[in-house]
Amino acid sequence: MTDTIAEGAASARHALSLVPKSDTKQTMKDFKSDQEVRWCPGCGDYAVLAAVQGFMPELGLAKENIVFVSGIGCSSRFPYYMNTYGMHSIHGRAPAIATGLAASRRDLSVWVVTGDGDALSIGGNHLIHALRRNVNLKILLFNNRIYGLTKGQYSPTSEVGKITKSTPMGSLDAPFNPLSLALGAEAGFVARTVDSDRKHLTEVLRQAAAHPGTALVEIYQNCNIFNDGAFEALKDKDQAQEAVIRLEHGQPIRFGTDQSKGVIRNQRTGDLEVVTVTAENEHQVLVHDAHAASPTTAFALTRLADADTLHHTPIGVLRDVERPVYDTQMSNQLDNAVELKGKGDLGALLAGGDTWTVVG
Secondary structure, eight states: OOOHHHHHHHHGGGGGGGSOBOSSOOOGGGGBOSSOOOSOTTOTHHHHHHHHHHHHHHHOBOGGGEEEEEOSSSGGGHHHHBSSEEEEOOTTOHHHHHHHHHHHOTTSEEEEEEEHHIIIIITHHHHHHHHHHTOSEEEEEEEOSSBTTTTSBOOTTOOTTOOOSSOTTOOOSOOOOHHHHHHHTTOSEEEEEETTOHHHHHHHHHHHHHSSSOEEEEEEOOOTTTSTTTTHHHHSHHHHHHHEEEOOTTSBOEESGGGOEEEEEOTTTOOEEEEEOOTTTGGGSOBOOTTOSSSHHHHHHHTOSOTTTOTTEEEEEEEEOOOOOHHHHHHHHHHHHHHHHOSOOHHHHHTSSOOOOOOO
């Protein structure tokens, strides 16, 4: 009998090999649908769409075996604009629908497109269970810190005090930190990028696509109508040097003008903190390890950013570790059942002895 957990972990590395390859060389144009793109002019979604369409040819997969599943929200129009299979599904339920698809059709590359409201409010339960199961999904979470489709209410990631149509005196809710949440749900791949940084966004997508199992990519995306400039500190050239911490596996975590700032671990509390690098403390600067088995340091990195100013915001891949993949394990389990008991008979099961009679 096959050890499903051990085999699941081993075969996970070959998950993409089950997806048929394209017979022809692909270009960005091949992934553009004939649908008119209907987002507000200047929306950050355009940049993300262009990056995904431009990246897809790298995978070399048959378009017929790529699926984009979305929920409800501005970002959820995404499947219409990809010349692949897709589904504009139910509010918050895209991870659940995509889970069924990925588990039953391992020859598909399944992507979920969702927003901060869709994923973290009504869909929060489905998101965390997809992450803990480690289904072979790639989840793109567009975070604009506002409800855009319903015209400007505060969202689960809006900062405390945010004044919106639904919080005219300021939001009282503490916001979710999507990456902290994902790591708490044992996600094996967790990353963050920004809509306007095409090169960085594409590199993160590249690593997410290669990861076996669930990959969560948070994309800071500007809503220029209802929350314009929410991420300006990370985009403005002068501010970004001091605000953005770019993570690269195997490299010291340094940033700022002339790389003058660094991240160290406080020896007394164990917390991470930002310091000015000196000759005396340079040896304490952490080297980023995205492949560390424990999520402890990755979680601590997600807590560095100031929720209001966004200073000290890490971007890049925070965690990339392999875990047994749910759909691989499920397939192995079904194969084992057939090996032990035969294919079975659905009719016999339905008419079997485990029945009851309702009287009255």
